[in-house]
Amino acid sequence: MSEKIIMKNPVVEIDGDEMTRILWAEIKKELLSPYVTLLTDYYDLGLPHRDETDDKVTADAGAAIKKHRVGVKCATITPNEQRVEDYHLKQMWKSPNATIRAILDGTVFREPILVNCVRPAVRNWERPITIARHAYGDVYKAAEYRVPGAGRAELVFTDAGGTETWRETVCDFEGPGVLQGMHNKDDSIKSFAHACFRFALDKKQDLWFSTKDTISKQYDQTFKNLFQVIYETEYKSAFEQAGITYFYTLIDDAVARVIRSEGGFVWACKNYDGDVMSDMVSTAFGSLAMMTSVLVSPDGCFEYEAAHGTVTRHYYRHLKGEETSTNPIATIFAWSGALRKRGELDGDEALTRFADRLEAASLQTIESGLMTRDLAGLCEGLTPTILNTADFLRAIRARLDTQNS
Numbered sequence: 001m002s003e004k005i006i007m008k009n010p011v012v013e014i015d016g017d018e019m020t021r022i023l024w025a026e027i028k029k030e031l032l033s034p035y036v037t038l039l040t041d042y043y044d045l046g047l048p049h050r051d052e053t054d055d056k057v058t059a060d061a062g063a064a065i066k067k068h069r070v071g072v073k074c075a076t077i078t079p080n081e082q083r084v085e086d087y088h089l090k091q092m093w094k095s096p097n098a099t100i101r102a103i104l105d106g107t108v109f110r111e112p113i114l115v116n117c118v119r120p121a122v123r124n125w126e127r128p129i130t131i132a133r134h135a136y137g138d139v140y141k142a143a144e145y146r147v148p149g150a151g152r153a154e155l156v157f158t159d160a161g162g163t164e165t166w167r168e169t170v171c172d173f174e175g176p177g178v179l180q181g182m183h184n185k186d187d188s189i190k191s192f193a194h195a196c197f198r199f200a201l202d203k204k205q206d207l208w209f210s211t212k213d214t215i216s217k218q219y220d221q222t223f224k225n226l227f228q229v230i231y232e233t234e235y236k237s238a239f240e241q242a243g244i245t246y247f248y249t250l251i252d253d254a255v256a257r258v259i260r261s262e263g264g265f266v267w268a269c270k271n272y273d274g275d276v277m278s279d280m281v282s283t284a285f286g287s288l289a290m291m292t293s294v295l296v297s298p299d300g301c302f303e304y305e306a307a308h309g310t311v312t313r314h315y316y317r318h319l320k321g322e323e324t325s326t327n328p329i330a331t332i333f334a335w336s337g338a339l340r341k342r343g344e345l346d347g348d349e350a351l352t353r354f355a356d357r358l359e360a361a362s363l364q365t366i367e368s369g370l371m372t373r374d375l376a377g378l379c380e381g382l383t384p385t386i387l388n389t390a391d392f393l394r395a396i397r398a399r400l401d402t403q404n405s
Contacts, residue, residue: 020306153169308330
């Protein structure tokens with residue numbers, strides 16, 4: 001084995017919950033620490049510690065990414081009522097991902113990880129589809145109220161001087177119901193637009209953007225108009241020179257076009273749309289465990305994570321002492337993405353090459369027929385050997401060692 005790589009600057013390491021927390025430790029032990037002397041600024045966003053710190057640790061982690069510019073995050077729990085009860089929480093803490101996205105004012109880009117032996121469920125998809133998800137506002141920052149009975153709900157705006165400038169009735173309730181108020185900000189939408197245009201140019205891929213402005217004639221139309229102005233004034237010539245296009249359509253039309261497409265483009269979506277469509281795209285390409293996710297801020301900060309959740313079902317089996325075959329690829333690629341970006345920013349070619357080798361070894365292991373159970377059912381063209389998680393990680397390490405020998 002060659003000499004271990006010494007990192008020049010740290011990445012922000014954000015630990016998480018349940019089965020992915022177990023994977024996190026095993027990946028570091030098996031695939032990272034033998035090859036790299038890891039330099040990290042560590043934050044524990046496991047749900048018990050978030051509760052102990054009144055969620056201050058989440059804000060601290062976001063601030064650390066702004067300082068060090070690169071972070072890598074394990075999957076975390078966003079608690080519902082059941083989780084509050086299970087973990088005896090002080091309150092129903094907000095999504096840590098949403099908190100960090102707001103701190104960084106970033107855009108989430110999610111792209112499927114392709115292997116030769118897993119064909120997309122949509123057979124005409126030949127190239128990856130990257131989902132660009134706006135990372136602020138909408139339902140994730142909404143004010144909600146459970147209406148107890150008859151009454152009037154109104155939307156009111158009072159300007160900075162204290163003058164009420166607008167009021168509109170939302171609903172005259174005749175009985176119980178539910179109420180929600182959403183918002184967004186021009187600055188955040190503009191940052192989203194810039195991130196999408198730059199990302200498409202870097203990838204040299206067409207950019208699609210979709211909302212429902214025919215129905216939402218103020219909210220969604222603001223997104224559409226700001227995107228169009230920014231494109232026309234700042235990116236049109238660069239897109240034309242690169243031979244790529246910017247395309248706007250309604251969200252329902254976009255879904256139909258995506259299904260009929262060959263892939264190979266960036267699809268920009270509002271916050272909730274991106275949340276849903278990224279799961280659809282990842283599953284149709286094979287598995288949610290085979291999808292990268294990176295949060296990119298306007299000032300050049302990057303947070304890498306797996307697109308999937310904490311794999312609760314496998315965690316409960318693990319607690320019973322049962323063997324699991326949990327797919328670690330997306331979490332491995334979160335680490336490799338962060339290490340590669342750290343290497344790029346620091347001019348550390350050894351670290352960048354290691355990230356490339358780690359990804360190549362992971363995919364070659366699968367394409368050789370060694371894989372976790374979730375991929376075995378999707379595999380075509382070879383007879384798969386199903387491995388438990390520990391053996392799969394060891395198989396990847398064996399390929400890494402072969403590369404380094």
